Amino acid sequence: MRISRGITVLTLTSLAAWPLGCAWQPPADEASGEDAPSEEAGGQERDGASPELVRADSCEDVAANLKGRLVHAMETRLQANLDEALLAATHSCEQYGEEEEEEEEEEEEEEADATASEYSETNTQVADVDEADFVKNDGGYLYVLADGRFRVLDAWPAAEAHALSSFPIQGTPRRMYVYADTAVIYSSLDESAQPSLGDPWSGGGAVDLDSECTYGYDCEFAGDGRKLQITVLDLADRAKPRLKRELVFNGSYLNSRRIERDVHTAVVFPEFDVSNLSYWPDELPPVGCGLKDHGFTPYEVQELFEEVRLANLKLIEKTPVSGLLPSVRDTRYVKGGGLKVTQGPLSDCDDVYLAQTGDARGFLSLVSFAIGEEAPMAARTIMSRPGAVYGSKDSFYVAVRHERDPNAAWFSELEEGVEQATTIHKFALEPGGAAAEYAASGVVKGRVLNQFAMDERHGALRIATTTGYLPDEKVHSTVSILSEHGNELVELGRVDNLAPTEDIRSVRFRGDIGFVVTFKKTDPLFVLDLSDPGAPSVKGELKIPGFSTYMHLMDEDHLLTMGYDADDQGDFAWFQGIQLQVIDVTDLANPHVLDKEVIGTRGSTSDAATDHLAFTYFKARDLLAVPMTICQGGQGGQYGDLMTFSGLLVYRVTVDGGFVPLGGVPHEEPETPNTYSGKCSNWWTDSNSKVKRSVFMEDWVFSIARDRVNVAHLDDLAHPAASIPLTGH
Incomplete structure (x- = not known):
């Protein structure tokens, strides 16, 4: 073993010398829960795992570090199988079954006339920081990714809206940016990114357009496991988009942000896997018990597993370093039919930052380029698992959830008994398409919900997390404030033990104020004063x-919220229909509801409830549009009987007048007892409305589903003036 800049690097020579039949054990300092000395501010040493990343010295550093982690993962899995085999070698099937039963019993628990004067844009978290979506709008044209194509709709005048052009995109197009005369399109290719052993997000099969994790309550921000392609189109002539560039990565899209011309994309690379590794000796029968009955002694079983382990070590050792690093193939299309192709790693080995936590065995790259520039793409690569992404004008954060492994070092910064943690990696964004700089990392207790649980103010990060899981009485939430000191994000202050026995359902920050909604039976909205980061x-x-x-921040003194009504059952509550509210927070000490609208019963659903990109508040005209599948007839724990509306609901929303329904743009016929099709069994975190997005242009609304765009005037929403299919060429 050797120590390099604070990183414990396990050489394969030392690994091959482990005792016969024994699983890998960490070096003495790791086995006692202590890391090797690291170069921290003031030269202090830290016990336990560290959230900080350390820059590699060379390709040898990267290879040795990652291969050491691969060996550890291989050894852990092999040891689990060995333990099972040794049990089977010392018990008959009858004895083995009796003990299993006992264990199971214990585990049971452009032009003026061609562009609308006012129009809605993508609903982003931070002003002037654009977020990619499958719909974009510039007031004259509507851009939609549908049926494998980039589509341009001539959208103004709205009554005459029609399809103008379409361009085929390789793979499954998912999100995009449109800036000036350029479209940047993200698509998932059919080919899987390099899969990892036992990795839950490396996925297979067809890409599900609606499977993306957006809300984060019961899903992981992890990418889809498919190789990412970025397609750049020239839109100088909207009727004839022209292909300019294609970039293909051996990793998957995680998230992105655009600040003016600069596009920053987080690409996640599944943890590296070595093919043909074995986890069970060929000589042993694949049985769950009774190796003793087959004549195998525990010593013979142990010897056979040791042979497998040594063979696996040789395979890992022979794996070339070039196969470990994130890479990209960049193809530029020159006018006249020429091609310019370059291919290689995104980052040099000595420009990679390595993790000091044991659960990171893959890479994440923040890739940057400037729209309109021909320069090669720039990237910063770190060793990290994927996570929730928050972006400001100057910074890009990735927040990674961790569950405590009793066999691995844990974060010494956290108090005793904390079993969940979130590490945060901060990048400093650079203009002009330059590579972002890795800035610092920190750790807080609990798990982050989503991007809205993070916010940057005067260089400090505020982050809300929940520790524990319902219905544990110890569940509580925390809002922590972190500041960059050297390469650490250090806690300045926190509000702890917020809403005991409840977990976080939504968060929003506004200047020095934070709003946190928790839930178990009722909806406590907490208003936090964050003006003093230390208190x-x-x-x-x-x-x-x-x-x-x-x-949603309706204005300086009012929140416009979306979620679910609830039916209190004493120890818990049933979620019910969709609920909209206007909340007055003028007096921060006494927030109160001005108006409430409950839509449908249990089973009603809206994409806007779990994806902010589907929520359209058009402040210029006090308009709100939300996709909606309305169900009626359910109560308590019973779902609604029939779907009575599927389309887009539109409201006029003001502080004085509250919610005034203007009507709905239909996309499906209501169900009847004779046409029942089961559209009302929707769980609250699994939004499943037919309509996915909406756009306002003056007094017109565009209701956008995957297969069709319906265009209607506010005076007659039920009868669209135009309906544009999004299928075919």
Whole structure:
């Protein structure tokens, strides 16, 4: 073993010398829960795992570090099989079954006339920081990714809206940016990114357009396991888009942000796997018990497993370093039919930052380029698992959830008994398509919900997390404030033990104020004063039925929220229909509800409840549009009987007047007892509305499903003036 800049690097020579039949054990300092000395501010040493990343010295550093982790993972799995085999070699099938039963019993628990004067744009978290989506709008044209193609709709005048052009995109197009005369399109290729052993997000099969993790309550921000392609189109002539560039990565799209011309994309690479590794000796029968009955002694079983382990070590050792690093193939299409192709790693080995936590065995690259520039793509690569992404004008954060492994070192910064943690990696963004700089990392207790649980203010990061899982009485939430000191994100202050026995359902920050909604039976909205980062505090609280999954900043003193109504059952509550609210926070100590609208019953659903990109608040005209599948007839724990509406609902929303329904743009016929098709069994975190997005242009609304765009005037929403199919060429 050797120590390199604070990283424990396991050489394969030392690994091959482990005792016969024994699983790999960490070096003495790791086995005692201590890491090797690291270069920290002030030269202090830290016990336990560290969230900080350390820059590699060379390709040898990268290879040795990653291969050491691969060996550890291989040894852990092999040891589990060996333990089972040794049990089977010392017990008959009858004895083995009796002990299994006992164990199971214990485990049972452009032009003026061609562009609308006012129009809605993508609903982003941070002003002037664009987020990729499958619909974009510039007031004159509507851009939609549908049926494998990039489509341009001539959208103004709205009554005459029609399809203008389409361009085939390789793979499954998922998200895009449109800036000036350029489209940047993200698509998932049919080919899987390099799969990893036992990795739950490396996935297979067809890409599901609606399977992306957006809300984060019961899903992981992990990418789809498919290779990513970025396609760049020239839109100088909207009727004839021209292919300019294609970039193919051996990793998957995680998230991205655009600040003016600069596009920053997080690409996640599945942890590296070595093919043909074995985890069970060929000589042993593949049985769950009774190796003793087949004549194998424990010593013979142990010898056979040791042979497998040594063979696996040789395979890992022979794996070339070039296969470990993230790479890209960049193809530029020159006018006249020429091609310029380059291919290679995204980052040099000595420009990679390595993790000091044991659960990171793959890479994440933040890839940057400037729209309109021909320069090669720049990237910064770190060793990290994927996570939730938050972006400001100057910074890009990745927040990674961790569950404590009793066999691995844990974060010494956390108090005793904390079993969940979130590490945060910060990148400093550079303009002009330059590579972002890795800045710092930190750790907080609990798990982050989604991007809205993070916010940057005066260089400090505020992050809300929940520790524990319902219905554990010890569940509580925390809002921590972190500041960059050297390469560490250091805690300045926190509000802890927020809403005991409840977990976080939504978060929103506004300047020095934070809003946190938790839930178990009612919807406590906590108002936090964060003006003093060293002493944040709870300013006010509001308890109302139900819970909000999304909070929109309506204006300086009002929140426009969306979520679910609830039916209190004493120890718990049933979620019910979709709930919209206008909440007055003028007096931070006494927030109160101005108006509430409950839509449908249990089983009603809206993509906007779990994806902010589907929530369209057109402040210029006080308009709100939300996709909606309305179900009626359910109550308590019973889902609605029939779907009575599927389309887009539109409201006029004001502080004084509350919610005024203007009607709905239909996309499906209502169900009847004779046409029942089961559209009302929708769980609250699994949004499944037919309509996915909406766009306002003056007094017109565009209701966008995967197969069709319906265009209607606010005076007659039920009868669209135009309907544009999104299938075919």
